[in-house]
Amino acid sequence: MKKAFLLLLCGAFAFCACQKDRVPSKDSTLDGKTVDVSFISTSAQKLFVLNEGGMGSNNATLDFLRFSDGKYITGAFKKMNPEIAAGLGDVGNDIAIHGEEAWIVVNNSGIVEVISAYEETEIAAIKVPTPRNIAFDNTYAYVTSWAGAYVTYGADYSVADSKNPKGQVYRINLNTKKVEGSVEVGYQPEGIACYNGKLYVANSGGIASQLPPTYSYDNTVSVIDAASFKVEKTVEVQVNLKIVYSDGTGNIYVTTLGNYWDIHSGLYMLKAAAPEQVNWVADYVSVSALCGDTVYCIGTDSEYDWSGAPHTYSAWSVTGGTKKALSLTLTETTPYGLAVLDADTFLLGDAGDYFNPGTVSCYYKGTKRWDVTAGVCPGHFALY
Amino acid sequence: MVVPQLPSAPTQVAGILSRFTGVQVKDYGGVGGLKTVNVRSLGSEHVGIFLDGIQIENAQNMQVDLGRFSTDMLGLVTLYNGQKTSRLQTAREYAAGAAVYLDTDNYHFFPDGGRVRLKGGSFATVNPSVTWKKELAPFLYLRVNGEFLTSNGKYKYPCFDTTLVRENGDILFLRLEAQLSRWYHRGNWNIHVYTYGSERGFPGPVIRRAQGFPFSAERQADQDLFVQGRWTQDWTDRYATSVRFKYANSYTHYNTHPEKNPMALPYDLHYRQQSAYLSLAQSLILAFPWTVDFATDLQYAGLNSDMGQFVTPRRLTFTGALASKLAWDRFRTAASLVYTGAWDWFKTPSAGGWSGEDSYRDTWMPSLTLYYAPWPWLEVSAFAKRTYRLPSFNDLYYSLMGNARLQPEAAAQFGADVIYSGRAKAWSWALRLSPYYNHVSDKIVAIPTSSQFRWTMLNIGKVDVTGLDVKAEVGYEGTSLGVNTVLRYTYQRALDHSTPGSQTWGNQIPYIPLHSGSIGLTFRWEQWYLNWDTVLTGSRWSRSANTADYYVAPWSTSDVSLTRKFRKYTAGIACKNIFNRSYEIVQGYPMPGFNWMLSVEYNW
Numbered sequence: 001m002k003k004a005f006l007l008l009l010c011g012a013f014a015f016c017a018c019q020k021d022r023v024p025s026k027d028s029t030l031d032g033k034t035v036d037v038s039f040i041s042t043s044a045q046k047l048f049v050l051n052e053g054g055m056g057s058n059n060a061t062l063d064f065l066r067f068s069d070g071k072y073i074t075g076a077f078k079k080m081n082p083e084i085a086a087g088l089g090d091v092g093n094d095i096a097i098h099g100e101e102a103w104i105v106v107n108n109s110g111i112v113e114v115i116s117a118y119e120e121t122e123i124a125a126i127k128v129p130t131p132r133n134i135a136f137d138n139t140y141a142y143v144t145s146w147a148g149a150y151v152t153y154g155a156d157y158s159v160a161d162s163k164n165p166k167g168q169v170y171r172i173n174l175n176t177k178k179v180e181g182s183v184e185v186g187y188q189p190e191g192i193a194c195y196n197g198k199l200y201v202a203n204s205g206g207i208a209s210q211l212p213p214t215y216s217y218d219n220t221v222s223v224i225d226a227a228s229f230k231v232e233k234t235v236e237v238q239v240n241l242k243i244v245y246s247d248g249t250g251n252i253y254v255t256t257l258g259n260y261w262d263i264h265s266g267l268y269m270l271k272a273a274a275p276e277q278v279n280w281v282a283d284y285v286s287v288s289a290l291c292g293d294t295v296y297c298i299g300t301d302s303e304y305d306w307s308g309a310p311h312t313y314s315a316w317s318v319t320g321g322t323k324k325a326l327s328l329t330l331t332e333t334t335p336y337g338l339a340v341l342d343a344d345t346f347l348l349g350d351a352g353d354y355f356n357p358g359t360v361s362c363y364y365k366g367t368k369r370w371d372v373t374a375g376v377c378p379g380h381f382a383l384y
Numbered sequence: 385m386v387v388p389q390l391p392s393a394p395t396q397v398a399g400i401l402s403r404f405t406g407v408q409v410k411d412y413g414g415v416g417g418l419k420t421v422n423v424r425s426l427g428s429e430h431v432g433i434f435l436d437g438i439q440i441e442n443a444q445n446m447q448v449d450l451g452r453f454s455t456d457m458l459g460l461v462t463l464y465n466g467q468k469t470s471r472l473q474t475a476r477e478y479a480a481g482a483a484v485y486l487d488t489d490n491y492h493f494f495p496d497g498g499r500v501r502l503k504g505g506s507f508a509t510v511n512p513s514v515t516w517k518k519e520l521a522p523f524l525y526l527r528v529n530g531e532f533l534t535s536n537g538k539y540k541y542p543c544f545d546t547t548l549v550r551e552n553g554d555i556l557f558l559r560l561e562a563q564l565s566r567w568y569h570r571g572n573w574n575i576h577v578y579t580y581g582s583e584r585g586f587p588g589p590v591i592r593r594a595q596g597f598p599f600s601a602e603r604q605a606d607q608d609l610f611v612q613g614r615w616t617q618d619w620t621d622r623y624a625t626s627v628r629f630k631y632a633n634s635y636t637h638y639n640t641h642p643e644k645n646p647m648a649l650p651y652d653l654h655y656r657q658q659s660a661y662l663s664l665a666q667s668l669i670l671a672f673p674w675t676v677d678f679a680t681d682l683q684y685a686g687l688n689s690d691m692g693q694f695v696t697p698r699r700l701t702f703t704g705a706l707a708s709k710l711a712w713d714r715f716r717t718a719a720s721l722v723y724t725g726a727w728d729w730f731k732t733p734s735a736g737g738w739s740g741e742d743s744y745r746d747t748w749m750p751s752l753t754l755y756y757a758p759w760p761w762l763e764v765s766a767f768a769k770r771t772y773r774l775p776s777f778n779d780l781y782y783s784l785m786g787n788a789r790l791q792p793e794a795a796a797q798f799g800a801d802v803i804y805s806g807r808a809k810a811w812s813w814a815l816r817l818s819p820y821y822n823h824v825s826d827k828i829v830a831i832p833t834s835s836q837f838r839w840t841m842l843n844i845g846k847v848d849v850t851g852l853d854v855k856a857e858v859g860y861e862g863t864s865l866g867v868n869t870v871l872r873y874t875y876q877r878a879l880d881h882s883t884p885g886s887q888t889w890g891n892q893i894p895y896i897p898l899h900s901g902s903i904g905l906t907f908r909w910e911q912w913y914l915n916w917d918t919v920l921t922g923s924r925w926s927r928s929a930n931t932a933d934y935y936v937a938p939w940s941t942s943d944v945s946l947t948r949k950f951r952k953y954t955a956g957i958a959c960k961n962i963f964n965r966s967y968e969i970v971q972g973y974p975m976p977g978f979n980w981m982l983s984v985e986y987n988w
Contacts (some may be wrong), residue, residue, distance in 0.1 A: 056972060057926075058591035059933065075933075086592035098770035110594035127594035129646035147646045164643065165650055207649055208690030262927050307789060308842040353829075356888055358931035373887070 011360035025119040027064075032073035034372045035065070035362065040345055042067060047339065047347065048102060048117075048382045049360055051375025055108055061375035062091035062104065062120065063360075065347075072360070072372045075105075077113075080120040088113065094133045095382045098174065102382060103141060105131045111346040112143055114177060117384040123179040127169050133243075135192040135199065137226055140171040140180070142199055144189040146207065151293045169201055169224060183229050185222035191243035193252065195272050198232070200222040200252050209240070209259075223275055235266050235275045246272075249294040251320065255297075260304060267297055269321050279377055282316065282323050287348070289381070291340035294319045298328070298335055298348075302363055317343075327366045332359075339381030349378030385746050397461065398450040399619030402919060403902055404463050405818070405853035405872045409450075410895065411971045415507060415535045416555030416584040419451040423482035424465060424822055425849040425878035429773045436489045436576065438612050438630050439476045441659050443685035443699060448775040452580060452608070456501075456513055457529050457561060459490040465820070466767030466799055467751045471667040472616060472626040475679040475703035478722045479749055481771040481795045489574055489614075490519055492525045492567060499987045506979035509535040523567045530667040531559045541974035542966050545589055545690060550587050550974070552600050557582035571617040580608040587974035593647070601645035608634040612661075622669040630661040659685040665807050677707040677720075687777050695730040695781045701774070702726075714757045722749040728772050730781055745791050747772040766800040777843045779828050791843050796823045813858045822849040827883070844882055849892055851876040864909035873901040880928045888928035895970070897922035897938070913947040913956075928973040939967030941975075955984045 004212040050325040053059035073079075078087045089109030096103050102117040112126040112134070112220045124229040130147040145168045155321040163279065167189040168182040186203025193200050205218030227234045240257040247253065258265040266283040270276075284299030295318045313335065315328040328346065337349030346363040350371075358378045361371035397698050398419035402409040408662070410428070413417045420428040429446040432439050440448050455461075462485040470475060477483060499518035513531035520526050537553025558581050565574040589602030612630035619625065636655045640648035665679040681703040688696050707720035728743035751769035759762070779790055799820035826846025851891035852875045859868040878896040880888050892898065899922035907914040920940040927934040942963055942974060949958035966977040 052574075056589040056591065058589070058972060089592035106592070108647065109592040110597045111592065125594070127596065129597065130649075147642060147648065147650075207651075211650065217691040308844070352886075353888075356927050357931070357933075 012342070016120075017158070026121070027076060027119045028072070030071070030076060030079055032074045033372050034070050035072055035372055037070040037226075038068050039364050039369070040118075040341060040362075041069065042341055043384070046342075046384050048095055048097075048106060048384060049337075049349065049374055049378050050092040050380035050382075051358070052056060052092050052377035052379050053090065054355060054376055055091050057376075058087065058090045059376055060090060060106055060109075061077045062088055062092070062095075063374050063378070065121075065360075069148045074375060076120045077115070081115075081122050081314055084122065092380065093131070095380045096134050096136065097382050097384050098136045098141065102384065103134055103136075105134050106141065107131060111143070112172065126172055126177055126179065128172075128179065131170070132189065133191050135194045135369060137194050137197075138172070139174060140226075141174060142192055142194065142226075143170045143172065144168075145170055145182070146188045151292065153294045158375075166205070169199065169222075171229065174229060181229060183224060183231060185224070185231060186219040186220045186234070189222070190241065191245075191254070193244040193246040194245035195228065195248070195250070195252065197226050198272065199226055200244045200246070200275075202244045202254055204240050204242060204257070206240065217259060221252075221270070221275070233275060235270065235278065237278050238266065238280075239263055239269070244297050245288075245290040247290070247295070249293055249321075251293075251321070253281070253295045254350075255288055255317070258303075264301075265299065267295065267318065269318070274343050279321065281318055281321065286313065287335045287338040289338040289340045294343075296326070296338065296340045296346070298330065300382060315346075328363060329366065331368055334358075334360060337379035337381060339383070341383070347381060349374065349381070351377045351379070396451055397453045397458070400455065400461050401463070401484065403872070403904060403917065405517065405855050406465065406820075406851065406876075407463065407875050408896065408900070409969070411969045411975065412556075413969075413975045414539070414550065414553040414587065415451075415509065415533070416537055416553060416582075416586075417451065417973070418447075418449050418980045420447050421450060423463065423484075424797075424799075424820055424851055425847065425876055425893065426481050426797075426822060427639045427773075427827075429793070430481030430771065431774065432476065432483045432621070433486065434477060434480075434483055436574070436612070436614065437474060437477065437485070438614075438628055438663075439474075439480070440983050441632060441661070441683070441685060442657070442685055443659065443777050444655070445655055445778045446773065452521055452582075453486060454513075454556075454559065455487040456515065456531055457527075457563075458486055458954075461485065462487070463735045465818070466765075466797070467718065467720060467753050467769055469707075469709055469716070470751055471675065471677060472624060472665045473677065473705075473707070474628060474663040474681060474707035474721060475681040476663070476683075477769060478679070478705040478707065478720045478751065478912075479703055479724055481773065481797065482768075488576070489565070489767055491527045491563065491876040492523075492565060497988050499985055501983060501985035503981055503983040506976070506982035507535045507539060507554040509533065509734065509981065511535075523569075525565050526565075527563045529559075529561045531557075533557050536814055537585070537587070539979065541590070541977070543974075544592075545886065549975075550601070551598065552585035553587040555582060555584035557584075570619075571615070573613065573615040575611070577615040578608070578610045580606065581799065582606045589887075590974060591972065595872060597647045598645050600650060601641040605637040606633070606634065608861075612840065613786040620704060626663075626667075628661075628663040628665070630659070631660075632659045633657070649655045652693050653689060655687065655689045655691075657685065659683060673711045675711070676710045677705070677709070679703075679705045679707075687688075695732065697728060697730040697777045697781045699774075700727045716755040718751075718753040720751045722751075722771075723747075724749065724772070724774070728780070745774060745792055747794075756839075760808050761804060763803040763805075764801070769797045771795050771797070775828055781903055790828060790841055790958050793826045793828050793843065793845075795964070796825075798822075804900075810860050810862050812861070814856070816853075816855040818853040818855075820849075820851050820853070822983040823847070824849070824852075827882070846881040847878055849876060849879050864910050866906070868904075868906040870904040871901070871905075873899070875899060891928045891930045892925060893928055894926050895936070897924045897926050911949040913945075913949075915943070915945045917944075918942040921969075934971075936964055936968065936971055939965060939969075941965055941967065953984065954987070955982075957982050 049063040051061045061193045089106035091107040092106035093107040104113040114124040138329040167270045170182045171318040187205040187208040191202040201222040203218035210219045219239045223233040238256045244254045245253040264283045285297045288297040298315045313330045315326040332350040334351045336351035339347040352358045359371045360374045425855045433448045460696035473657045503511040515529045517527040534556045552633040573958045583605045586602040614628045616626040639652045642648040642650040661683045663681040667677045683701045703724045705722040709718040723745035729740040740849045753767045755765040775790040802817045824847040826843035828846040854873040856871045878893045903918045905916040924936045941961045943957035943960045959980045
């Protein structure tokens with residue numbers, strides 16, 4: 001979620017304008033609940049919602065909101081690909097649009113699923129071990145992976161470090177849909193963003209924190225030169241990094257989850273020109289999204305209160321490193337994913353109890369307009 | 385239920401318990417798969433499993449894997465939904481929501497001798513066992529038992545649109561036990577030593593997985609040891625005591641083997657759990673028909689692990705029970721009151737050192753039982769009971785989700801039994817109706833927090849259970865021919881009443897079927913024994929969102945076994961799931977199709 005390429009979501013791209021003389025999408029027959037989209041101004045056709053599902057439950061699902069008629073369609077992948085009996089798979093961890101394709105990272109299935117964004121039919125299923133997040137340049141898709149250290153790609157596995165392995169970034173040729181190499185980064189890499197020939201990878205150390213010898217989180221961003229596909233720099237930010245955004249103007253933003261104890265979650269900024277200089281922007285980030293050159297965040301200062309008392313969330317945005325408070329009163333209890341269509345229009349995924357299907361709500365000018373039942377853990381959005 | 389000591393009878397306690405009314409066995413499939421029970425929709429944490437009256441403890445998650453207990457040593461398996469009312473119970477027996485009793489302590493009745501048994505069959509299972517019993521001196525009895533099992537755990541199952549073979553489900557175990565007991569005028573004592581070592585794989589849930597990546601390479605090795613004993617003495621005609629003790633040490637090594645499975649999260653963890661237990665039960669017959677019992681138990685449990693930020697919890701639990709019983713021939717009434725207090729202490733991961741913050745929990749648990757037999761052929765009884773289960777170490781202190789402020793989870797139970805039974809010549813028959821209502825409150829539920837990666841446990845769940853158990857039995861016991869037929873039916877409406885207005889409110893809780901039942905037939909003719917068992921389970925949901933996505937199909941399986949005795953030898957064959965049905969008890973964990981086991985034994 002809140003992924004590097006939410007940039008693509010933001011309606012700034014009008015690549016759908018040239019599709020008027022196409023045959024109708026096969027998904028036009030799919031029906032769902034109708035919601036009010038009259039106040040949403042977008043040139044996009046649909047908003048994809050990726051529901052993660054529960055680990056081991058094989059219940060990742062793909063929903064979409066069709067802007068033409070306001071239908072919210074659940075389980076679209078299964079409906080459009082009935083021949084794939086296993087469905088989308090186990091734990092949908094990221095979705096991003098590239099051209100006419102939607103790339104879906106299915107973490108615990110070891111699959112990067114490429115589908116037609118137009119009608120959700122499968123184009124390719126690419127094998128990648130424990131894939132996490134995805135970003136693109138013009139030639140490759142780049143996928144972060146936790147388990148890559150065990151695998152030389154192909155049929156054989158080779159052990160690099162069986163006790164505390166570092167993660168990898170795999171690159172996948174956009175034309176052939178084949179994996180063409182990988183590069184080692186930090187512990188349990190998560191978010192990734194691409195800007196100006198460089199890849200920025202957030203290393204979390206989420207597993208390393210529970211393993212000997214150090215029991216510590218990673219706190220680094222790996223900067224990879226895309227042309228040579230080698231790590232150029234490793235920059236220290238803060239513990240347990242999560243998502244990376246590029247605002248397209250040379251600013252790289254990184255969210256952190258904190259250590260659940262005394263270091264809080266937050267947002268940090270570094271300049272692509274001099275990534276060693278890291279600036280703290282603000283604390284408390286539960287969910288976030290990029291729209292245009294602005295990062296939107298929702299968080300709570302009581303995030304380490306485990307008593308079950310309801311949290312009060314506040315929302316803010318950052319443009320060019322400058323923070324601005326937003327007026328947004330959440331009714332959701334467990335925000336899990338965020339999409340921002342424009343400065344007034346927010347879609348929020350609420351995971352509920354994380355076990356049963358959650359909801360997607362729409363906020364317009366600070367107030368909630370509607371909500372709709374999604375799948376389990378609606379956490380990731382992409383605009384087509 | 386008397387455990388049938390036939391070589392073709394089920395060898396796992398879980399197999400026997402699935403034939404009780406009101407019991408749901410959760411089975412993850414295969415010989416080595418986890419098997420737990422819940423009774424009348426109470427979670428398995430509320431079900432105490434007692435081996436010769438001493439509870440089998442698992443402070444870590446309060447789940448006892450019934451797959452680890454063999455029927456080899458058992459004489460009797462009993463389920464109590466209400467409160468057992470016999471004398472000299474431990475305090476913990478009064479504190480359990482429902483109780484399963486595994487009794488081994490009857491071997492002194494049997495003549496000296498031994499038994500060698502060999503079983504083998506499907507899943508490349510080889511399972512030899514040996515039992516030997518001797519009266520060493522007058523009324524001093526020794527029994528030793530050893531069992532070994534190896535199985536590759538492989539079976540075909542439907543995986544979405546193809547058929548695959550379940551991999552990494554192999555198991556190997558060795559169990560050695562010894563019991564020594566002495567019976568004398570006005571008393572007896574017993575010592576029981578148990579060791580169990582196993583190494584197994586977990587095949588993992590069936591999910592979509594890229595070709596070439598295995599579902600799982602997870603392995604677990606276990607070493608369990610316990611020593612337990614009992615000394616019971618009648619000091620006078622009215623006053624008796626029973627002292628019981630136990631020391632248990634269990635070690636678990638869990639490894640996801642990421643070098644064999646690139647999809648695995650790299651974990652290589654070791655756990656050691658130790659517990660010590662001492663109980664004194666006293667019983668005094670004040671005046672006929674009034675008996676008063678007073679039991680006090682003390683238990684220590686500790687868990688160590690090399691997991692990151694592990695808090696190495698320790699717990700000292702005191703349980704005291706006062707029980708009173710009035711028993712005439714046709715009317716009995718019993719009441720008990722239990723107090724439990726538990727002190728926890730643990731290491732705080734940041735500050736270091738030991739802490740006992742928020743860690744004393746105590747509760748009172750009352751129960752009342754009434755029994756009346758107006759005629760010899762009709763018995764009526766009713767009970768009301770309120771019990772609590774303490775939060776487990778995982779609930780409280782699991783590094784990314786524990787909540788040290790949890791309170792015990794409460795279960796209020798109301799039940800009645802009406803038993804009509806009769807006997808005429810070689811015929812016997814019985815009909816039992818048991819309606820019940822259970823209310824579980826402060827149910828411990830894992831819920832997420834503002835951070836998606838950290839969950840917390842809260843006392844927020846509520847479940848209302850209305851149910852009816854029915855059991856009908858007809859038997860004929862002639863000299864050369866015996867026939868017995870049992871029909872069981874369970875209705876359970878178990879509704880989630882946690883959060884009014886939520887989408888799950890008023891829905892059936894996960895994995896509880898509305899209807900379930902079984903049919904059992906036994907024929908004996910001369911030295912031939914034939915058993916037929918059909919288990920039927922209605923549809924369920926795997927989530928309390930009762931939607932089509934989480935519908936779990938009904939299933940039924942039929943097992944048949946045939947045994948023949950030849951003087952000192954016995955041979956048998958047992959066939960399970962004879963119609964080769966594909967089914968799942970837990971979603972994502974397919975159960976085996978048709979499978980069989982041959983057995984031979986020699987007694988001397």
